[in-house]
Amino acid sequence: xxxxxQPEKLLSVFKGAPVELKCNYSYSGSPxxxxxxxxxxxxxxxxxxxxxxxxxxxxxxxxxxGETSFHLKKPFAQEEDSAMYYCALEGGSEKLVFGKxxxxxxxx
Amino acid sequence: DADVTQTPxxxxxxxxxxxxxxxxxxxGHDRMYWYRQDPGLGLxxxxxxxxxxxxxxxxxxxxxxVSRQAQAKFSLSLESxxxxxxxxxxxxxxxxxxxxxxxFFGPGTRLTVL
Numbered sequence: 512x513x514x515x516x517q518p519e520k521l522l523s524v525f526k527g528a529p530v531e532l533k534c535n536y537s538y539s540g541s542p543x544x545x546x547x548x549x550x551x552x553x554x555x556x557x558x559x560x561x562x563x564x565x566x567x568x569x570x571x572x573x574x575x576x577g578e579t580s581f582h583l584k585k586p587f588a589q590e591e592d593s594a595m596y597y598c599a600l601e602g603g604s605e606k607l608v609f610g611k612x613x614x615x616x617x618x619x
Numbered sequence: 620d621a622d623v624t625q626t627p628x629x630x631x632x633x634x635x636x637x638x639x640x641x642x643x644x645x646x647g648h649d650r651m652y653w654y655r656q657d658p659g660l661g662l663x664x665x666x667x668x669x670x671x672x673x674x675x676x677x678x679x680x681x682x683x684x685v686s687r688q689a690q691a692k693f694s695l696s697l698e699s700x701x702x703x704x705x706x707x708x709x710x711x712x713x714x715x716x717x718x719x720x721x722x723f724f725g726p727g728t729r730l731t732v733l
Contacts, residue, residue, distance in 0.1 A: 517661075520659065545721075554709070554724045554725060554726045554727060555662075555709065555711075555724040556724065557721045557722070560721070597661060597662065605650060605669065605713065605715075605716070605720075606652070606664060606667060606677070607652075607664075607722060608664075609654075609661045609662040609663075610661055611659060611660055611661035612661045612662075
């Protein structure tokens with residue numbers, strides 16, 4: 512079974528502090544992993560995908576197959592990073608399985 | 620710009636009513652999906668379609684039905700709405716093929732069932 516776990520419902524940090532949003536997955540094969548973000552009153556949009564190995568808006572995420580994790584990190588959080596973040600997995604079925612999401616609040 | 624649109628954006632209805640939510644896209648994608656979003660539960664897949672003649676149940680299809688009228692249109696129906704179907708509903712599209720393809724989401728429909 513494919514499953515994505517985001518253990519933190521809420522995460523609050525101060526501006527300039529590092530932030531890490533955790534994501535663990537369960538899948539027996541080689542997954543495609545994504546982070547989607549939903550800013551207030553906006554639609555869900557892709558933030559980054561592991562296969563691209565890119566940094567978007569200062570965020571990075573590394574796939575750790577040993578720990579089955581894909582944590583999202585940013586060294587210095589900004590107020591505009593406040594949003595709902597969803598980790599998602601695609602396991603060869605052209606369907607995404609989403610975690611329950613983490614609401615990040617960056618305080619001034 | 621190619622886009623994914625949903626109508627209506629907000630709808631309030633009563634228990635037992637039939638309601639249809641519509642999704643249109645100009646991205647030319649074959650894959651289309653319907654999700655519902657509930658606080659604390661994330662996004663859950665209701666139905667998905669890989670092309671016009673293909674309909675598949677997702678994780679939570681009970682109480683819902685869909686119709687893929689054309690490549691660009693995918694409608695979600697609630698045959699007899701009940702209060703626990705109150706949620707935010709999203710349509711999404713994706714290009715065909717396995718791989719790290721992005722899903723593009725519509726703006727959402729906020730449905731309230733009284």
